[in-house]
Amino acid sequence: MKRLQSAVAAAAVALAAFSSPGFAADKPSDPQIAHIAYTAGSIDITTAKLALKKSHNKAVRAFANDMVRDHQAVNDKALALVKKLHVTPEDNATSQSLTSQADAKRADLAKLSGKAFDKAYVDNEVAFHKTVDGALETTLIPSASNGELKSLLQTGLKIFEGHLQHADHLASELQ
Amino acid sequence: MRTLVRLAAVFLLLQIACARAGVSGEIVKVNINDLAFSPAEITIKPGDTVEWVNADFIDHTATARGGSWDVVITAGKSAQRQFNKPGTSTYYCRFHPSMTGVIHVRK
Numbered sequence: 001m002k003r004l005q006s007a008v009a010a011a012a013v014a015l016a017a018f019s020s021p022g023f024a025a026d027k028p029s030d031p032q033i034a035h036i037a038y039t040a041g042s043i044d045i046t047t048a049k050l051a052l053k054k055s056h057n058k059a060v061r062a063f064a065n066d067m068v069r070d071h072q073a074v075n076d077k078a079l080a081l082v083k084k085l086h087v088t089p090e091d092n093a094t095s096q097s098l099t100s101q102a103d104a105k106r107a108d109l110a111k112l113s114g115k116a117f118d119k120a121y122v123d124n125e126v127a128f129h130k131t132v133d134g135a136l137e138t139t140l141i142p143s144a145s146n147g148e149l150k151s152l153l154q155t156g157l158k159i160f161e162g163h164l165q166h167a168d169h170l171a172s173e174l175q
Numbered sequence: 176m177r178t179l180v181r182l183a184a185v186f187l188l189l190q191i192a193c194a195r196a197g198v199s200g201e202i203v204k205v206n207i208n209d210l211a212f213s214p215a216e217i218t219i220k221p222g223d224t225v226e227w228v229n230a231d232f233i234d235h236t237a238t239a240r241g242g243s244w245d246v247v248i249t250a251g252k253s254a255q256r257q258f259n260k261p262g263t264s265t266y267y268c269r270f271h272p273s274m275t276g277v278i279h280v281r282k
Contacts (some may be wrong), residue, residue, distance in 0.1 A: 069233070071269070159210065162210055
């Protein structure tokens, strides 16, 4: 029950970022979409690095390593694409909101240790990926104008859906 | 008769060379694209080698359930493993556990 509550709370926080006024009012542009996607990836990498510092659980550490590896690969691909397209990612309200909320969440996680940390980290990963996957599916992918950006976001979604399944499975093991 | 003996000798030498080089059997390719093994299920003969070709831009593994073997397939690269014993191996990607495959090794 506690897990559900914390997952719902984390999802609510992440949803708030994606439905912030600056994001919901207008369809995001490609430079904004690139910035949001890159920011979401960077957030997950930083949180995973915190998990690698704090967790001693083999499965949690393996998952965190997977997050660093995959999100770095997607972000590298995104950087190469924006360079090729001569697009400069544009900071925006959604990116800023995501970053500030993630900073707060990371500060909370940093106060925990042992099993409590592992559980909170994995629950947050479930909620974060659920929200990011939802935003990709319903807003970012449909809004992307450039075909290559759209295709990269679609591949990203497939990868992140796998992360969500993996995190869900891990969360059930940590019960 | 001499020719026949020579041919037999050449054949024998070739067999020894191949056995030393470990090149018996065929190479069967399994593609990895968009986080899926394709074909996901294959049947090979003892001594055949499976080559996984990773077309994704992220790393994957082919890892036996139970962990008896583990092959890392770097993004954009290929990796191989030879299967000598008959039997069935189910495998998955350690990095992306929803990716699964089956290898049947039959005589």
